[in-house]
């Protein structure tokens with residue numbers, strides 16, 4: 211439902227994903243009038259939500275959009291434009307970054323830079339973020355867990371017997387597997403049925419704790435936040451001085467719409483926020499908003515080195531349904547395999563044959579189905595590093611271009627190799643891997659990094675654009691390093707921190723804790 215909207219708001223938020231949702235959620239308590247503008251609509255709850263054919267082959271829910279790569283080759287990004295953004299399809303792993311991620315961290319392929327804040331500054335906001343998202347997990351179980359103030363909001367969801375047996379075998383080999391922190395509605399009275407169509411699918415039951423259900427929904431119910439749908443923001447309008455955004459130009463169902471306001475938040479996702487700031491160029495900001503001092507806007511694009519792995523025992527069926535319950539961080543920092551960080555391993559939503567064949571049509575689906583019935587599946591994720599030449603730009607015809615060459619690959623290859631070896635040693639002799647390519651922009655980040663120096667960053671430490679007084683960016687663009695973890699909890703925590711800052715310093719009313 212689209213509210214009747216006003217012509218002027220105290221705060222205008224572009225995008226209803228986890229960043230925009232968290233911001234709206236917190237500012238709803240601050241006494242300001244808030245508008246969220248979303249280019250998509252609500253994702254319908256229907257049978258196709260759980261159909262491999264609809265989701266992976268027909269790409270029914272994927273954005274109908276074409277981007278270009280560095281060489282000008284077009285591709286269809288697997289990204290989602292709905293209330294809730296990409297979190298409608300996320301795997302709900304809601305993991306804190308490590309204390310070490312906020313410091314300079316040396317990798318085999320280069321250096322991950324220090325953040326302008328330390329972990330301790332974000333820790334209280336991680337507490338709020340876990341509460342907002344409804345995370346299940348076990349405090350103290352992760353061997354490299356950063357300090358935290360108390361237990362997770364909900365207890366761990368537990369492992370199915372096959373996963374429990376694998377965890378025991380890994381423990382026998384000296385590893386320290388632990389329950390993956392996960393945001394699903396699995397507490398007493400919750401609606402989650404632990405099905406196989408969670409990670410990569412939308413939840414037909416509304417039992418996955420995505421941004422629509424946990425952040426935007428409560429904000430709207432407060433009666434203090436308006437939401438307008440099917441409205442793509444095309445430009446941020448600045449005043450003659452260039453220091454102030456005064457409004458946005460958008461297309462609402464194709465028709466032009468202008469909305470004015472006092473404070474503007476871009477939360478359109480790392481790639482779309484970059485495109486929006488670039489498209490808002492003026493004489494005062496010839497290279498786009500936030501790009502005068504540093505020329506960093508759009509640069510340092512990161513998305514992780516990601517591999518999906520099937521570890522198969524051809525002689526034994528695997529009856530597991532929900533396997534996204536286990537996590538391994540033994541290789542996250544310098545480790546016994548190599549003296550450098552390698553990354554994180556976590557259970558992947560149960561693979562079904564058609565999911566992997568969607569992009570590799572030469573493999574017969576019946577064969578993949580046989581494998582999937584006998585596999586345990588993993589998501590292997592390693593940090594990629596900021597490189598100014600990996601960048602998001604907008605071509606002359608308005609098309610987004612993502613120029614990206616993966617880096618720090620040795621660490622990822624080592625992790626995949628070592629995990630394959632481990633899987634073979636515990637009874638899974640056949641390994642199939644698929645490395646994610648540029649179309650998989652699910653962990654996009656880094657294109658408007660925050661920092662203390664306007665010469666090398668786009669945002670200040672509270673995510674305000676350096677050379678525009680009333681413009682903030684609160685999606686995954688702000689990350690100065692991608693770390694080796696899923697980003698959404700950190701995006702929520704940072705948005706909560708920024709909302710509190712805005713409420714206290716600009717709106718002069720403390721946002722609720």
Ligand SMILES: Cc1cc2nc3c(=O)[nH]c(=O)nc-3n(C[C@H](O)[C@H](O)[C@H](O)COP(=O)(O)OP(=O)(O)OC[C@H]3O[C@@H](n4cnc5c(N)ncnc54)[C@H](O)[C@@H]3O)c2cc1C
Pocket residue numbers: 224225226227228229230247248249250288289290291292293294295296297298299300301302303304305409410411441442443444477478479480482483486652653654684685686687696697698699701
């Ligand atoms: C299959 C999949 C699995 C994932 N699994 C996990 C996981 O387990 N754990 C985890 O932490 N992360 C996971 N992620 C990543 C996670 O979903 C994202 O990091 C997170 O949702 C990003 O949030 P965001 O607010 O930065 O951007 P987005 O989610 O991209 O939200 C941006 C919003 O802005 C809207 N928008 C864009 N441009 C405009 C415009 N011009 N005008 C108006 N509106 C606009 C979009 O429609 C969207 O709703 C997964 C993602 C996918 C796709």
